[in-house]
Amino acid sequence: MxxxxxxxxxxxxxxxxxxxxxxxxxxxxxxxxxxxxxxxxxxxxxxxxxxxxxxxxxxxxxxxxxxxxxxxxxxxxxxxxxxxxxxxxxxxxxxxxxxxxxxxxxxxxxxxxxxxxxxxxxGEHRGFEKTGESGAYAWAEVFTREPEKADAFFTRVFSYSAQQMEAGDDPEEEGMDFKVFGVGGPENPVLGRMRMGEEFPPEVPSYIQVYFAVPNCDEAVEKTRARGGALHFGPMDSPFGRFAALADPQGAAFAVIDLTTTVGEMPEFT
The missing domain is CATH 3.10.180.10 (2,3-Dihydroxybiphenyl 1,2-Dioxygenase, domain 1)
Incomplete structure (x- = not known):
């Protein structure tokens, strides 16, 4: 393992x-x-x-x-x-x-x-036995209204490297503040950080969004809704995969991503 x-x-x-x-x-x-x-x-x-x-x-x-x-x-x-x-x-x-x-x-x-x-x-429990595959953890992002605080904290505690995503030509990326942290350098990204915008209700606190990989994003959304869960965002295509932000019937937020369905060119990071 x-x-x-x-x-x-x-x-x-x-x-x-x-x-x-x-x-x-x-x-x-x-x-x-x-x-x-x-x-x-x-x-x-x-x-x-x-x-x-x-x-x-x-x-x-x-x-x-x-x-x-x-x-x-x-x-x-x-x-x-x-x-x-x-x-x-x-x-x-x-x-x-x-x-x-x-x-x-x-x-x-x-x-x-x-x-x-x-x-x-x-100790005996090492952690994930599977990642980046359907049914397993795929990625996570810190959503915060105070990115300067989060950035300074995580880079100090874990000695992360940090790269800022450059704004592209896509209008949806305008004003987006997204950063990626890496362990041992940018070649090993482990965590994203997104600035929360006005689309987030003021009562929603900073949180870490966990992404689970699925074979089909749209089917996972349909199953979530059929079982009483909620769709918060998406489904949306991206260079990283087709994803959606959801909540289960008891209110726990999570996201699903089909890592095999990618659209567009990878963004530039500096």
Whole structure:
């Protein structure tokens, strides 16, 4: 199994009030199957695609009243050290580093503009067993109204390289502020950052959008709507794939992308 470099996305999970409904939804939309719930760890249940671990779902902790949302975890060889850098860079620790049995060590943090994410220091659980294929994690982007804060934070905490997308001739790209972060250099992109515009309601906070690969974007949108989910944006063609931003019936935002259906030339980055 591949090792994840520090700062690379390595896992995703989400809390759902109705875990059974979440399993049915993602089983249909993304083709996932699910393992046995780990009662020792709050009924944490892993999701699989083609028998490979790709995500997990879990009920809320007792007394918790947080909305359903996907959480992206970044790999860390030393969660305590990364947690210190997070605070030094102006972020907050929502949950201090915590050992999860022999599986590894986790922490939950918030970057200065408000997006929440996780850290994972692997033990027995290394992270994704499959990425960039149908049914698995494909990409993620930080959506924020304060990109300067997010940019300074992530490049300091994870020593990311950063490249700004140049505006092209497409009118839809006019005024777009999009950046890509890389681990070890721009040749290894791991995370995008998008400035939130007026199309986002003011009550929507900064967040990290997780993209899952699907064989057909339009079919995934149809299945989402048929099961009570919502379409927020798209489907839209791009040089990276045909994608759409969605929400499941319990309100957790996510995106789907067909990586095989690409349209247009790749944008220039500087």
């Amino acid at each position: 591949a090792e994840f470099e520090e700062g690379a996305p390595c896992w995703v999970d989400a809390m759902f009030t109705d875990v059974a409904a979440a399993k049915e939804f993602y089983g249909d939309v993304l083709g996932w199957t699910f393992g046995e719930a780990s009662t020792e760890y709050g009924s944490y249940t892993q999701a699989y695609s083609d028998g490979k671990a790709v995500a997990a779902v879990v009920p809320p902790m007792p007394g918790a009243d947080a909305p359903s949302q996907w959480c992206l975890y970044f790999a860390s060889p030393d969660a305590a050290a990364t947690a210190r850098r997070i605070e030094e860079a102006g972020g907050d620790l929502v949950m201090e580093p915590m050992r999860v049995g022999s599986f590894g060590t986790m922490a939950i943090a918030r970057e200065p503009s408000g997006a929440v994410f996780g850290l994972w220091q692997p």
